[in-house]
Every structure is written in C-alpha cells, then in structure tokens.
Amino acid sequence: MSFLLDWFYDALALIGLWQKEAKILFLGLDNAGKTTLLHMLTQDVSANPADRKIACLHVMAPQPTQHPTSEELRIGRIKFKVFDLGGHQIARRVWRDYYAKVDAVVYMVDAADRYRFAESRKELDGLLSDDALAGVPFLVIGNKIDILSAAPEEELCHCLGLTGTGKGNVDLRGTDMRPIEVFMCSVVRRMGYGDGFRWMSQYIK
Numbered sequence: 654m655s656f657l658l659d660w661f662y663d664a665l666a667l668i669g670l671w672q673k674e675a676k677i678l679f680l681g682l683d684n685a686g687k688t689t690l691l692h693m694l695t696q697d698v699s700a701n702p703a704d705r706k707i708a709c710l711h712v713m714a715p716q717p718t719q720h721p722t723s724e725e726l727r728i729g730r731i732k733f734k735v736f737d738l739g740g741h742q743i744a745r746r747v748w749r750d751y752y753a754k755v756d757a758v759v760y761m762v763d764a765a766d767r768y769r770f771a772e773s774r775k776e777l778d779g780l781l782s783d784d785a786l787a788g789v790p791f792l793v794i795g796n797k798i799d800i801l802s803a804a805p806e807e808e809l810c811h812c813l814g815l816t817g818t819g820k821g822n823v824d825l826r827g828t829d830m831r832p833i834e835v836f837m838c839s840v841v842r843r844m845g846y847g848d849g850f851r852w853m854s855q856y857i858k
C-alpha cells in the first residue's frame with residue numbers, strides 16, 4: 654500500500670504539484686529525544702521499505718548531539734530538511750544561527766522529567782518571543798509517554814504555559830495566532846508523532 658502512495662506522490666512531484674519544501678528545526682532540552690525521533694522518521698519514510706533496518710525497531714540510545722546534523726525526508730507531499738540541534742546548554746547557543754527561513758519548529762520535551770519542565774518552558778518562551786521566529790508554527794512534542802510516570806497532556810500544557818490552538822480544528826486564517834499545539838508521543842514505541850506532523854504540515858506554506 655505504501656509503495657502506491659510513494660508512487661502517487663512521486664507522480665505529483667514530477668508534474669510539480671503538491672510538492673513543498675520545508676526547513677524544520679528540532680529543538681528542546683538535551684535528552685528530550687530529538688535525535689531518536691529523527692532516526693525514527695528517517696526509517697518511517699525510507700523510500701524503499703526493504704531499507705528499513707530491523708535494528709531501529711529496538712530502543713535506540715544515541716549519543717548526545719554535539720554538532721548540528723541535518724537530514725532530508727519526505728512526509729506526504731512535503732520534503733523536509735530537518736536540523737537536529739543539540740539541547741545541552743552550550744549547544745543551545747547555536748540555535749539562533751538556524752532561525753532564518755524556518756517553516757516550523759518541533760520542540761521536544763521529556764514528559765517524564767518533571768524536574769526540567771521549568772527549564773524547558775524558559776527555553777520555549779525564549780523561542781516564542783524571538784522576533785526571528787515570529788509566526789512560525791510550533792509542534793510541541795511531549796515525549797516518553799511509555800514511561801508510566803510521564804506527565805499527561807494537561808499537566809504538560811499547564812507547566813509549559815500552553816493552551817493550544819485547537820488541534821487543527823480551528824481555522825487560524827485571518828487571525829494573528831501562531832499555530833502551536835502539544836502532541837504526546839512515545840518515539841521509541843512509534844506512537845503519537847505522526848498526528849503531530851500531520852497537524853504541522855497543514856501550516857507549512
């Protein structure tokens with residue numbers, strides 16, 4: 654079935670329809686799961702299903718990201734160039750260098766690490782108030798819900814000071830509201846992030 658979809662999107666791309674290109678930043682504190690998500694997405698959208706490595710179905714433990722990396726992937730009709738930036742204190746200093754022409758930000762939070770919610774909120778507030786990112790859609794991912802003690806969506810939203818923008822059911826056209834929404838997920842269980850990316854895709858012009 655998925656090869657039919659691939660063929661369909663390839664055909665549309667060939668005739669120049671339905672093709673968008675987007676620059677996406679993966680931001681968030683260290684240990685949130687950004688690199689793990691990027692690996693999963695790379696596997697999920699691999700053009701040839703035979704290339705999907707069984708190894709990636711297992712829980713991966715990547716090293717903390719020291720240097721920004723980027724990957725190109727395609728989800729539906731959108732080609733993404735994703736930049737995975739390290740989340741530890743020193744790595745955060747280079748986030749600003751990547752703000753130019755960003756189409757969306759994926760901001761990841763470890764939902765099981767309540768001790769760091771305040772720190773995560775501070776960084777998120779900094780991004781949301783940065784003029785260079787004004788109006789840019791934010792997909793906030795509450796990751797690691799496979800951990801029993803992880804905060805539920807309402808608690809995470811409260812701690813991050815977010816109220817959401819209607820999960821795509823609210824028409825934001827003609828308003829000055831920035832699309833921002835929280836989606837809970839478990840990257841290692843491949844749960845939840847697909848809905849988040851579908852939500853985000855509709856706001857990429």
Ligand SMILES: Nc1nc2c(ncn2[C@@H]2O[C@H](COP(=O)(O)OP(=O)(O)OP(=O)(O)O)[C@@H](O)[C@H]2O)c(=O)[nH]1
Binds near residue numbers: 689
């Ligand atoms: N339980 C659980 N662990 C996860 C999940 N996603 C990622 N992890 C783990 O969280 C740890 C950090 O993941 P990374 O992807 O390296 O985090 P990062 O956000 O890229 O961190 P930096 O590169 O330091 O900014 C790793 O041990 C992952 O295996 C998840 O959905 N559930």
Ligand SMILES: [Mg+2]
Binds near residue numbers: 687688715739
């Ligand atoms: Mg990383």
